[in-house]
Amino acid sequence: MSHPRASTQSQRFAQFKLVLLGESAVGKSSLVLRFVKDQFDDYRESTIGAAFLTQTIALDETTTVKFEIWDTAGQERYKSLAPMYYRNANCAVVVYDITQSSSLDKAKAWVKELQRQANENIVIALAGNKLDIVTGDPSKRAVETVEAEAYAKEAGLLFFETSAKTAQNVKDLFTAIAKKLPLDQPGPRGARPGAGGRGVDLKGGMAAQQQGCNC
Amino acid sequence: MATTSAATTSEASSLRNPSPEPRPGQLRVARSWSRLESIEGDEDPLTSSLSRLKSEGAGQDLPDVSDNEDEDEEGNPLTAALLPEGFDELPQELINFADRFITSLTKPIHPAPLTISQLSDMFQQFYGAASQAINKHVSQSFLSISSKKPRTKVPNTQMLSKAEIVQKKRDRKMLQIKQIALEEAMEKRVTDALYDKLWRHKSTDDDARDDSLHSKIAALKVVGVNLGHLGLELESEKKVDDVNKELQEAVKSLQQMNNERSPLGKLTQLKVAHKTIVDCLTRHISTTSADSLLPTLIYALILSPPEPPLNAVSNLYFTQRFRASSFVDGEAAYCLTNLEAAISFLETVDLATLKIEETEETSPPSSIPIPTPQSPPSRLFDDPLTKPHVAPATAITIPVLGKNATAASSSSSLLLPGASTPTRARGLSNLNPIDFAHTAATTAISTADQGVRGIGVALENSYKFLFDRRGDNVPKTLEDARKLVEPTTPIIASAMQRQNSDDSSERTASVRAPSPAPPTSPLPPASSPMAAAAGLAPLQHIGHIGSSIGRFASIGVRGFARTASAISTPTPPPPERKQEDPQIKELLEAFPDLAKDLPAQTEKLQYKVNGRFSGAKGAGELRVAEVQELLNEYQALIGELRKKGLLDE
Numbered sequence: 001m002s003h004p005r006a007s008t009q010s011q012r013f014a015q016f017k018l019v020l021l022g023e024s025a026v027g028k029s030s031l032v033l034r035f036v037k038d039q040f041d042d043y044r045e046s047t048i049g050a051a052f053l054t055q056t057i058a059l060d061e062t063t064t065v066k067f068e069i070w071d072t073a074g075q076e077r078y079k080s081l082a083p084m085y086y087r088n089a090n091c092a093v094v095v096y097d098i099t100q101s102s103s104l105d106k107a108k109a110w111v112k113e114l115q116r117q118a119n120e121n122i123v124i125a126l127a128g129n130k131l132d133i134v135t136g137d138p139s140k141r142a143v144e145t146v147e148a149e150a151y152a153k154e155a156g157l158l159f160f161e162t163s164a165k166t167a168q169n170v171k172d173l174f175t176a177i178a179k180k181l182p183l184d185q186p187g188p189r190g191a192r193p194g195a196g197g198r199g200v201d202l203k204g205g206m207a208a209q210q211q212g213c214n215c
Numbered sequence: 216m217a218t219t220s221a222a223t224t225s226e227a228s229s230l231r232n233p234s235p236e237p238r239p240g241q242l243r244v245a246r247s248w249s250r251l252e253s254i255e256g257d258e259d260p261l262t263s264s265l266s267r268l269k270s271e272g273a274g275q276d277l278p279d280v281s282d283n284e285d286e287d288e289e290g291n292p293l294t295a296a297l298l299p300e301g302f303d304e305l306p307q308e309l310i311n312f313a314d315r316f317i318t319s320l321t322k323p324i325h326p327a328p329l330t331i332s333q334l335s336d337m338f339q340q341f342y343g344a345a346s347q348a349i350n351k352h353v354s355q356s357f358l359s360i361s362s363k364k365p366r367t368k369v370p371n372t373q374m375l376s377k378a379e380i381v382q383k384k385r386d387r388k389m390l391q392i393k394q395i396a397l398e399e400a401m402e403k404r405v406t407d408a409l410y411d412k413l414w415r416h417k418s419t420d421d422d423a424r425d426d427s428l429h430s431k432i433a434a435l436k437v438v439g440v441n442l443g444h445l446g447l448e449l450e451s452e453k454k455v456d457d458v459n460k461e462l463q464e465a466v467k468s469l470q471q472m473n474n475e476r477s478p479l480g481k482l483t484q485l486k487v488a489h490k491t492i493v494d495c496l497t498r499h500i501s502t503t504s505a506d507s508l509l510p511t512l513i514y515a516l517i518l519s520p521p522e523p524p525l526n527a528v529s530n531l532y533f534t535q536r537f538r539a540s541s542f543v544d545g546e547a548a549y550c551l552t553n554l555e556a557a558i559s560f561l562e563t564v565d566l567a568t569l570k571i572e573e574t575e576e577t578s579p580p581s582s583i584p585i586p587t588p589q590s591p592p593s594r595l596f597d598d599p600l601t602k603p604h605v606a607p608a609t610a611i612t613i614p615v616l617g618k619n620a621t622a623a624s625s626s627s628s629l630l631l632p633g634a635s636t637p638t639r640a641r642g643l644s645n646l647n648p649i650d651f652a653h654t655a656a657t658t659a660i661s662t663a664d665q666g667v668r669g670i671g672v673a674l675e676n677s678y679k680f681l682f683d684r685r686g687d688n689v690p691k692t693l694e695d696a697r698k699l700v701e702p703t704t705p706i707i708a709s710a711m712q713r714q715n716s717d718d719s720s721e722r723t724a725s726v727r728a729p730s731p732a733p734p735t736s737p738l739p740p741a742s743s744p745m746a747a748a749a750g751l752a753p754l755q756h757i758g759h760i761g762s763s764i765g766r767f768a769s770i771g772v773r774g775f776a777r778t779a780s781a782i783s784t785p786t787p788p789p790p791e792r793k794q795e796d797p798q799i800k801e802l803l804e805a806f807p808d809l810a811k812d813l814p815a816q817t818e819k820l821q822y823k824v825n826g827r828f829s830g831a832k833g834a835g836e837l838r839v840a841e842v843q844e845l846l847n848e849y850q851a852l853i854g855e856l857r858k859k860g861l862l863d864e
Contacts, residue, residue, distance in 0.1 A: 017545070020505075024446070029504030047486065049493035049503025052549040068545040070552075071505035075446035077568045078509060081556040 012063040014183050017070060019086040021110040022095030023103050024074035027129045030164035031095060032069050035174050057171075057178055065178040067091075082110075083117060091123040091177050098128040098161060101142040104151075111155055123180045125158035126151075127173055132163040303396035305404065312348050313404045316341050320409060331416045335536035342402060342539035349397045357390050398539065403477040406537050410476045414533050421529040424562070428516075429524055431561050435517050444569040445510035447500065454499050458511075461498070465491040465515045470523055472530040478538035481530050485550050488515070513557045527558055 022028040029050050036055040056066040072078070072085045086092060092114055096107035107126060114124055128148050134141040145161060152159035158176050162169040305313070320329075320337070329337075375383070406413065415421045442449055442458065449455050468488035472481045492511045496503045519525045531554050543551070 024506050029502065029506065047493065048489045048546060048550060049496065049508060051503060051505040051508040051553075052546055054545065070549060071508075073446070073505045073509040075506065075510070077446060077564075078556070078560065080563070081509075081560060084552050084556050084559070 010062055012183055013066070014064075014181070015066040015068060016090040016178075016181055017088060018067045018091045018093060018177070019070045019072060019089040020093050020095065021072055021082065021086070021107075021114070022074055022093075023097070023100075023106050026074070026095045026097040026100070026103050027164050028074065028093070028095040029071055031093070031127060031129055031162060031170060031173075032071065034164045034167050034170045036069070055174075057174060059175070059178055059183075063183065065181065065183070067174065067178075082113070086114065086118050086122075089118060089122060090181060091125070092118065093125045093127055093173070093177070094157075095127045095129050096143070096148075097130050098143045098145075098148075099130050099133055099140045104128075104143050104148060108151065108155075111157065115155070121182070123158070123177055124156075125160065125173055125177050126155075128159075128161040129164060131161045131168055132165040135163075135166075302393065303400045305397060305400045306352060309345070309348060309352060309397065309401060310404070312345065313401050313408075317405055317408045328418065330418045331532075331536065334413065334416065338405070338537050339540055341405065342398070342541070345401045346394075346398055346539075346541075349394055349401065353390055353393050353397065357386070357393075398542075399479060402479065402537075402539055402542075406478055407476045413537060415529045419532065421532055424528040425524065425526045428528055428558060428561060429521065431564075432517050432519060432525070433521060435561070435564070438566070440514075440517055440569060442510060442514050445513055447507055447510040447514075449499065458495060458499055459518065461495040462492065462511070462515045462518055465489075465495070465512075466519045469515065469519060469525060469527065472534075473523065473526055478534045479542075481534045482538060482543075482547055482550070485530075485534070485554060486547065488512075489550050489553070509553060509556060509560075512553055513560055516557055516561060527554065531555055531558065 020028045020032060032053060033050055036053045051071045053069045053071075054066060055069065056064055058064050070085050070089065072082050092110075094107045094110045094114070096103040111124055111126065114122055126148065128143060128145070148161075149159050151157075158173070158180065160169045160173040160176070162173055164170065320334075415425075441455065449458060465488040468484045468491060471484040471487075475481045475484055489508075489512070492508060492515060493503045496507050496511060500507050516525065516527060531551065535551060535555075538547075
């Protein structure tokens with residue numbers, strides 16, 4: 001897809017810190033690499049590799065959201081270091097592997113910790129990765145969609161089952177996060193919400209957002 | 216919580232954010248787009264600072280970050296190389312501005328000595344003011360330049376020619392570059408002028424933490440920590456060698472941080488180190504995610520030689536405190552966080568975390584109870600409230616290759632008679648107390664200064680050592696430790712009381728659990744003396760931490776020595792170990808000259824103290840004053856142990 005040019009005077013531009021949490025083998029970095037590499041044509045890896053990536057998505061012609069994506073080491077021994085990474089994060093993607101039920105337990109623990117310790121208004125998305133495996137062989141599924149979805153709803157999380165391999169739902173995941181983030185503050189030159197919206201009803205989304213996140 | 220380091224951290228984190236009270240969801244300007252970094256690939260701080268240009272532009276009036284602003288109209292990247300000589304030279308007015316600030320800090324006008332956090336705030340405020348002054352200067356000089364240009368005589372209408380538009384754009388770009396270059400020059404000027412005072416400022420414990428880190432690194436080297444222990448498996452030995460070799464470059468960069476006297480310079484070296492690691496990972500592991508990057512950074516720190524000292528803590532905090540916060544972009548912030556996390560990990564790591572014991576499974580049973588692989592991870596690591604960086608003193612307990620290194624490592628071969636890597640065995644015995652000690656350090660003596668904290672660790676550490684002797688239920692977590700000191704689970708307490716009720720305190724009741732050791736106990740009593748001796752090494756290092764705590768440290772060491780040897784009494788060493796006795800002696804002889812540091816009342820066990828501490832819910836209840844009592848009790852124990860004649864020289 002192509003980026004809108006900054007040709008108009010009214011632009012929303014917001015930057016958010018996104019932290020990635022989840023066990024080592026659930027594919028959290030693949031998920032993000034899929035997001036930054038394949039969905040967009042201007043991917044360029046940062047000097048510090050896949051651990052820190054940035055990606056900008058356009059919600060519509062005038063609204064640009066830039067994610068600064070902070071990866072965290074998923075090994076259990078580094079768990080206690082996570083707060084350093086998620087401090088000041090605006091949003092988090094907690095990844096589990098739908099073929100490993102234990103990984104959902106870990107993910108729940110992360111969610112709990114984030115809700116207790118991270119920024120008060122952090123937007124958390126739960127991503128059940130490796131959807132491609134289950135699509136190929138349904139018997140491999142260890143976490144039922146309804147189960148995870150019910151949990152996500154109860155905990156107030158965005159929820160997607162994703163495949164980093166096939167890119168299924170990957171873009172949707174990040175777009176949903178971007179939409180849920182508070183963009184209500186005017187951009188550098190004022191905002192013109194909803195102007196020429198391209199499939200995204202920004203106005204409505206923003207209004208809803210303002211109610212929830214007018215911190 | 217250790218207030219000083221906690222404050223430091225929060226201060227550091229706030230520095231990273233442009234707003235003092237960063238709020239979630241707050242709209243922030245882009246500061247992290249760093250395309251130039253991939254172009255530059257060099258270590259020129261100015262060029263690297265220019266990478267900010269893009270983000271500044273994006274934040275202010277160029278919201279579209281896809282706009283290729285980092286190249287001029289001819290497609291040339293904007294780098295320092297293209298800039299005229301002396302481009303970043305400060306004009307006199309700005310020099311005066313900076314020097315006034317420097318003078319204000321060096322004059323004795325402050326009622327009390329400034330703390331590091333006040334200093335940091337003052338610098339950040341100065342950077343803000345300087346930025347405005349520079350902006351004024353740059354605008355003026357730009358106006359004076361452009362007024363000489365013929366094109367400005369043309370009315371500014373919509374009818375500008377293409378060339379004029381290009382020129383205008385270029386001028387604006389130059390203006391921004393000039394602004395950044397001068398801001399960098401200002402930062403460099405003020406930090407350089409005051410560097411010797413700011414780096415390891417006397418209100419910080421940066422140097423002590425560095426010393427601790429250095430000894431911890433030395434210990435982990437001895438243990439033989441490799442990337443596998445850190446969670447990153449390499450396919451072949453060859454790769455291990457290659458990685459080790461390539462990481463030396465990263466180590467150099469990390470050491471280079473010492474030579475840089477400006478925050479930018481240090482930050483640049485840190486980024487270069489990250490780049491080196493990422494390049495290495497790309498070649499050998501193919502993934503550069505945090506799962507690999509963080510372990511490799513930690514490993515690089517472990518690879519760093521003792522000389523020149525790494526001083527990673529001091530360099531990290533200097534950069535966090537005195538780098539203009541608005542200049543710390545996302546990538547820089549990530550690098551700093553990574554280093555902070557790596558340091559924190561090293562400060563708190565224990566062998567259970569590294570799962571070192573798993574590598575020992577094929578070895579003959581160690582004489583020291585090693586936490587089993589099935590044992591739960593330390594509670595500390597499960598509790599996110601416990602910030603790992605609040606335990607700067609934990610590393611005090613780590614052995615260092617000091618003067619008794621030879622003795623210690625030779626004794627280690629006894630611990631694991633059949634082990635192929637005796638040095639690792641020594642490390643095991645030495646590091647074992649850490650898991651308890653670090654929990655103690657995080658919670659126990661929170662109000663104490665560094666020195667008292669050090670002694671707290673020493674004392675707790677030796678208690679841990681006692682627990683170790685029991686051969687079961689080693690308190691791996693704070694929770695475990697609490698259980699042990701709570702009256703409801705009075706294993707130690709009852710043992711102590713038993714001893715209390717019996718005036719012939721010759722017995723080493725405190726080290727005998729009422730319940731028999733489980734049959735699976737890997738502790739052959741015979742090897743205890745050696746284990747104890749090896750266990751002394753960590754405490755000895757306390758003396759290195761700083762002169763202020765040297766006295767406490769020596770007490771701790773001495774106590775440890777006696778406790779250790781007393782423990783071994785119940786079972787005399789088997790003949791085949793006797794030949795090693797000189798080694799123990801050598802270790803223990805390292806301490807008698809410290810006797811003068813001990814107060815006189817070491818003849819009796821202080822059971823009053825014992826009761827108090829056994830009733831405590833946790834180490835967190837201890838007060839500074841009680842540390843002394845704990846010490847007294849400890850010293851009393853030492854006295855009894857000495858009576859035993861086990862320390863006979």
